[in-house]
Amino acid sequence: MTKLLEMKNLNVRFKGKRTVHAINDVSLSMDQGETLALLGESGSGKSVTLKTLLGLLPPKRSQIDGSIHVNGVDIMSLRGRALQRYRGGEVSMVFQEPALALDPVYTIGHQIAESVMRHKGVDKANAMSTALDMLDRVRIPSANRRLHNYPHELSGGMRQRVMIALALACRPRLLLADEPTTALDATVQIQILLLLRELQKEFGMGVIFVTHDIGVAVEISERVAVMYAGQIIEEGTTHEIIRDARHPYTQGLLAANLHDVARGERLSAIPGAPPALEARPDSCPFAPRCPVAMPECRADLPPMLAPGDRRRVACLRAAQPIAAE
Amino acid sequence: MLSYLIRRILLVLPVAFGVSVICFLLVQIAPGDPLTAIMAIDATAEEQAAMRAAYGLDKPLPIQYAIWIGNLVQGDMGKSIATGRPVAAEVFGAVKNSLLLAVSAAVIAFPIGIFLGFLAGYFRDTWIDRAVTALSITGVSVPNYWLGIVLVIIFSVNLSWLPSMGAGPGGSQSWAWDWAHIRHLVLPAVTLAVVPIGIVSRTVRALAGDILSQDFVDALYAKGMSRADVLRHVARNAAATALSVMGLQLGYLLGGSILIETVFNWPGSGFLLSNAIFQRDLPLLQGTILILALFFVAMNLIVDVVQAAIDPRIQRT
Incomplete structure (x- = not known):
């Protein structure tokens, strides 16, 4: 192999x-x-x-x-x-600071779909449904609504989940x-x-x-x-x-x-x-x-x-x- | 978004009120009696008093303001002391010409400024960046009335390509989009465009450079985006701030072109304003300043609303 x-x-x-x-x-x-x-x-x-x-x-x-x-x-x-x-x-990458690695003026759904469209050659609607599926897989609650959120509307942990979804979207x-x-x-x-x-x-x-x-x-x-x-x-x-x-x-x-x-001991x-x-x-x-x-x-x-x-x-x-x- | 819009428009009212008070008072503070210019030198005290009463200048200031503002909301801005014509007609004709000049300058300046700024930001710290920086600093620093005169010497006097003054065969009242008129617009518009080219390119350079150094640009490349895709993202990120700078620049172009309009004898608001000042034409002065100031307020409103519409980070509720 x-x-x-x-x-x-x-x-x-x-x-x-x-x-x-x-x-x-x-x-x-x-x-x-x-x-x-x-x-x-x-x-x-x-x-x-x-x-x-x-x-x-x-x-x-x-x-x-x-x-x-x-x-x-x-x-x-x-x-x-x-x-x-x-x-x-x-090969894809998850960055250290999800707050900085996501584009602040695009919705997270758009940012995932953008990558899917590029690599899989599918249309926007299909790419968005892949994005939705990925948000589900990284356990983001009410993914359907989150899809249309901007990065600043999510918590740090949620943003990193989005980053992971984005990185894994194209397998x-x-x-x-x-x-x-x-x-x-x-x-x-x-x-x-x-x-x-x-x-x-x-x-x-x-x-x-x-x-x-x-x-x-x-x-x-x-x-x-x-x-x-x-x-x-x-x-x-x-x-x-x-x-x-x-x-x-x-x-x-x-x-x-x-x-x-032990407690009190110097590290x-x-x-x-x-x-x-x-x-x-x-x-x-x-x-x-x-x-x-x-x-x-x-x-x-x-x-x-x-x-x-x-x-x-x-x-x-x-x-x-x-x-x- | 709608509630934001309504709230933002309501906020304009106190600002507009403040602007009108300042316009009114500024002219009162200025030394000199507006009536001396039009009265006979040997006018008797009675004649002077009658004249004062005719223009309402014998009443206390708050009353004068109330009368002025009352007439204003009905579209009556009084009569020019120098010419006797309605101020509204004079001001709107002039503002129309100024707007034509300002918008033309903006149409020249903004695309060039954006292009140069993007170029400099993208090729930061290269000779391209340094060339654009030198160009824009020169543009901002050179006094534009001096540049106007130099351009007149080159293109009107020496080369005889373009006219040096006026707004074309129709005079100040009529404008047409034919070469006979447009050729009058070229020199003043180009001269006026130089400063905003510098300011817009500096702004866009800083924005583009700043955005390109952010992590998400690496992240975009990392997910396989092309350079064109990345530049699209950068443009969208820069748009809100760049538009607000350009909106304010348009305001400055309209109100700040007094010197250029004087150099080129352009029948605009700046030209009107300088005449009104020299003739102590109180109603005309007040009217012109007020309209220009309100235009600035309106420009700010538009910029805020557009910014909120395109940048999701701005609170819209």
Whole structure:
């Protein structure tokens, strides 16, 4: 079976007053229907990876190298009509801020129908009935009335449901979710997560779920890829990552979680901040913050070790057993 | 929508009342006696008093205002002191000519301003943006009466292509859509269009640039929309604000063309106003200012209603 996604040695550099090496040598592969969480802090390159996948980066200011195939199609070579068919048809995206990602002066029904008309070549009436069906599927109450609402007339959670309905209306093979719950209240976050999980099963599409919240990643995904400084530093099944994280950064993220922390005790945090990426990293980018860094870590980029099938970790320490804290 | 419309129209009434009071008082505050211009220098005190009584100028101000407004609602704006003709006829004839000039300038300025602004907003921070910005700042900064004179020197004096003054063979009273008349309109309309081109293009540039940098533009591309689709969305988003700016510009064009009408001897309201000022023609002055001010109020009303009609975010109930 063709791989859903095959990304090889992706490099993205932004040119401007200062150059930013946003993505450095990222490779990723996904099977059909797989759910992958892309985990990392702000600025680690998660969103840029998604935007590259949809060809949304400004062409003048960004230099992209490497190859990306979706269902065997080289998407870097797509232009014009073919690119438009791919965007929203093959791959679609749910944005972080539904309030900003929906056009404020069109009704939500129109905005869903617009996409359906483009991809399915149906007339407005048919597209509107698809839109209505989608609103039902994302459990929006009295969908018939909501169809004619404007985005500002809905709550944040409802808007994100609309965004999901819009993204799924044309049955994409791959859904990109860019921190879709970050802008929502905690209770609504869980509802949206559960909805996404159900819809993923129902539609059988692959999902890349970008998040900085390791709890969310565990909740939604089968596999986790951890990003740091524009690189994937560790990848494995969700189970492997929770039970047997090998990279000190992943271990730090897990330790910074609220679970099992006694009241009044200081939360553990990773000291320092991610590097600015004005130059391409030539040593381990995490070394300055790493509690177990060795002189070798600052000398060269760490090798990508493969401790298991589809299991990766970029750390010298991962080769040797690490003393448990 | 209907209740919004009615409420908005009712709101105009107090504004119109305020405008009429100010129009009336402004002219009273201005120094000088309107009657000295038409009276013989050696008129006796009795003759002066009789004249004052004839125009109602001997009564206290509130009474004068009540009489003025009473006549006004019946369509009688009094008689011009200088010419003796009814003010209403003078003002409406002039306003018609001004409106012709203002609308022509708007028809030239708005499409060009929108086009340039969109271009600059779309190609933000490129040489296109900088060229449009330079052009629009020049347009707003150059005194337009000076530009009018320069255009007259080039196109009327040196090239003899277009006439430099007047409204055509029919004079101030008749207008026809033939070349003999239109050629008189070209220079003043173009001159008058320069400032609104600058303002509209600046506004549209800011709007387009702002809207294009919003997330929903990425989201539109992400769902497979073409560039044309995206630009349609951007235009719809910009429409409400752009229309309100253009509506107000039309108001300025009508009331603010005094200098241009003077340069080109265009028989419009600005021309009439400047004559009325120099001749201390009180009723004419009041009438002209009032009509121009009410036009502005009406323009604001139309802009508000249109804005509410096309932008769903504006509360309509």
